[in-house]
Amino acid sequence: MASLFDSQPFVQSVAEVIAAALRVETEIVDDEGRVLGATGRIRSQLLTKRTDTFINHFVMEKAMPFVLLNPGCHKLCEPCEEKNDCFYTSGLFYPIQVGKKCYGVISLVSFDMKQKKILIQNQNSFLDFIGKMAELLAIKLSESTMMEEICMNNEYLEAIINSVNEGIISCNGQGIITCFNRTAEKSFKAAKENVIGQPISSILPESILIKALQNQEPFHQEKVHYKDSLGETVNLISSATIVKNNGQIVGAVESFSEEEKLFRMVHSLSNSEIDSACDNIIGTSAAISNLKRLVTKVAQNVSTVLITGESGTGKELFARAIHSSSNRSKQPFVAINCGAIPESLLESELFGYEKGAFTGAKNEGKPGKFELANGGTLFLDEIGDMPLHLQVKLLRVLQERVIQKIGGTKNIPINVRVIAATHQDLRAMIGQRLFREDLFYRLNVIPLHLPPLRERVEDIPLILDFLCQKYADLMHKEIKGFSEKALRILTGYQWPGNVREMENAVEYAISFCSSTEMIKEEYLPQWLYAREIPAHNSNYKQKIEKSEKQVLLEAIQEYGDSVEGKMEIAENMGISLSTLYRLFRKYKLINTRPRKEKQ
Template sequence: MLELSKSSSVMSELKLNQAYVQQIAEVIAAVIEFEVVIIDSNTEVIAGTGKYQSEIGFVYGKESISGQMIKNGSNSILDDDPSKHDICKNCDQKIHCRIKAAILSPIILHDKVIGNISIFAFDVAEKKQLLANQRKYEDFLTKLAALTSSKIDVNEMNSRLAIMANQFSAVINSIIEGIIAINHGGYITHINKSAEKLLSITTRQMNGRHINDIFPEFSVPKVLKFGQQYVEQEIKYFTKDTKDEQCHFISTITPIKKDLEIVGLVISFRSIGEMRKLAGRLIREERKYSLDGILGTSKAMTALKQKMQLVAATDSTILITGESGTGKELFARAIHEESHRKNGPFVAINCGAIPENLLESELFGYEEGAFTGASRGGKPGKFELANGGTIFLDEIGDMPMHLQVKLLRVLQEVKFERIGGVKPVWVDVRIIAATNRNLEEMIEEKLFRSDLFYRLSVIPFYIPPLRERKEDLILLLHHFLDKYNLILGKQITGFTQEVQRKMLAYPWLGNVRELENAVEYAVNIATKNVIDSSFLSSRVNDYFKHNPGLTTGEAPPTLAELEKSAIEAALKKFGNTRQAKEKAAESLGMSRSTFYRKIKNLGLSTKAL
């Protein structure tokens, strides 16, 4: 045999099951009274008895008896002087070898030799006994080798199953939906973390209980009988003790089949409230960046949106003016979404929010080494990032004079140079600028360039403040109420007449943004299903303490009156055909069925419009 070395770093199948393999070696030694060694495919001693027990962990050379046997993969019998045997011809230790005879049996797993079991004789008497019972010992070792590989195979399978079970559990517990598995009798066998959270109950409390303890209206026999998947079924959750209704869920029920037999069900469910919130967010996002999605049915807003729709398809530069909070960026995004550039980027930059010394690099980018701290490889500016789309320059009135000159050149030549650069960068962008300042007054005060003003205001739009379009206020009130009902999980139905009068009389210097904040505040602290004056912010209430006569005017229009007026205006605009009514419904953010129902409920005659 070759000299011994340290163990291999690769963990073999036998080494992973070393305790069991050692038991096998000891059983063999006890039965046939020969020293036993079990070696793996790395020729490492994994188990042994007698002298070999002290060698566990050492590795024999590849040309040793065991190494050769692992190569050929068949039973080997050493029954001659090692110095004369073929299997020992390349072994450096054959002259000093004490082995007189040996039987080696391979351990085979999935058609691969993973090691061998060997018994050895070290004197003439042992050799005589070993060879006399050669067939019996060989057969015994072959069967124990097969038993060893079978046990290892089972262990490996169990290990793989455990890993798969852990992976499955991790996946199930990462799903946002609640998951409950039940057997054929309707008894719960598994729930995930989301189900625990949604039902406020632990796995220990759930396992083994019948599904009807949790969902009394759930018909197990019916679902099992038909064996079809049920999608978007409504189920109600009741506690076992009080039977009080806790929550409504939307569920999907999927049968578990073994062959053709249904052996159980998987119920996945989500809170209807959460789904409504999600739907509300999706609807708002879909409507948010379109001109029709911007709420407002006043004459001023209707005319503004119509004009914007006409110019959206062009590439002309637009200047939007209006007070803070009127939604200038919202209109800019809507124009972009209505244009042929809608698949390109929309890049917004607030010229007043970035320090003057950084604004130029933000707008036009810089080359590597342009200044201390410049990023390696340089950096593109907002104009480059907006190529093929729209750049929105908010608070353009705050742009420094020296940058106004460079911006004017970009408008004229549609190219610029990065800071520290020498090559021109050509861009294809549409510019929409916005400001809450009076640029014409700034021109007189030499704070804004007149030539840049005329370049920017090719198509000027003025967004009226909320106090100039009070017709839209009640509509916006209810829109924000619906929004924060969804977000905060409230069920507030409306506002008192006093609150509506106050809202109409309040000046709203912060415009739509301030109005939204006021509604969000009220919904947050409201403890009733109607918002009264006690839920308004102190700023709003304090205003009327100092101006008590402002709320004595006539009552504001009701929501029904506003809806009727908005629907009439939409029908006049789009017409009375089926397609026209669908467009009218879309412009008001309503589904077709809701639009038709409101026409009927409000007693509108579409023929007369």
């Protein structure tokens, strides 16, 4: 709340007006006894604090006018030390009141009998006049309080506007910028002092605020492309709202988020529920315990990690554990399977593309996985399936820490930790010229090898219990574990598909098991009873590769190795063209004899 002291010059001018109009000495004090207005003989006490303010306290307490005819003799004067030598001969007192609270007193005083006679004879008219002056001071006080509250509200509102992650720009009905928050300053590299008061059309000619005011309608979640103060494109998702007063448009407000930040937030939220700490890696075997210790140490630096191991051993789980144990845990963890995306799309998925980079590209362009993972971790699964021309580009990114979008010319600096994974033998692939040796050494700074389940049999019961609880909860069943015979079958199986295969087996068994029952051997899938699959036996692997190569040779004889022929082969085999090319490179079938003429 404002005080009279804040308006002291105005209070003094009121005192002088009263004295000039009534020809009587005037004093105005505040609720702390400070003299804020004084004329004549008492002007010397201006801005001093009175101690003999017993009458003033009474007037403020009772909130009513008071007439003092015999100073020093009145009972209110008894506490005053100067009551016997009081130089006042009379006084009229009027409270300055706002609502139920008094903030001061106006007093008219006399120093001789002539002045006293004037006061007494005109006391009613004088009280009316100083009552009006008290109302004037009360209005001034209310205005000051209101302005103080408005300033506080403005500061509070500005703090709120600057605290939000969205950019906020507002303008009045004439298109003059009235608000430009901190996020907007960062997005457009412009200080609000240089922007507020300027036409929106001169600062951001592409702004949807202009369109909203012209069309007199709001816009929601529009994809827009603005230029910042340096002329660089800023891709935004923006909304504009019309502001009306009594049906008349008085302005508009635009709120926006940078498209890349939205992508990162959505990706982060979509992965936020995945538990990935080391404690969630199940196993107490020596191999797993050692890996957990390594993960904790590896998490503390930024070196690239290469995780190897058979399919289904939990490579992504370990990658997430490294990320969540590091100081990047609050930043995005972005995963991409290099073998699941066609070659023609993989580059754009990794590095993004600019507007109009190729046929079918989005008009606003798109950020790649590297940009989405900026500040965090990028997990490149099945790195062995990455085409050679992209391996070159990835090597450059790892070395220079910059990326360049498809169709772009600008180098974009990135701060990303890369964790790669593969089930393939990359050293063998280097010998076959299917994987770059320099990239391998760049990735293999910290190697982590995950053992298959058959090499850590002691962990199988723990994993089975975890999976049993997981799928029992999903299916709303109260499974009591595994029978002794079922557990013996499950622990004796070799699990060529590792944890992924085990998960399928447990889900299958619980699907057929009644609630509150124990999983018995008859509920297990039949393939668990089959002879062990020697997936790790190199003789069988060689036989499979030999037959696969023979099938490809026969297909080439039939369809030829032209582009059209390869497309027919891929379609006939039910695989993608990029997968066919990888098989050709694997078996060195690129230069084969041309298509055989059909009879």
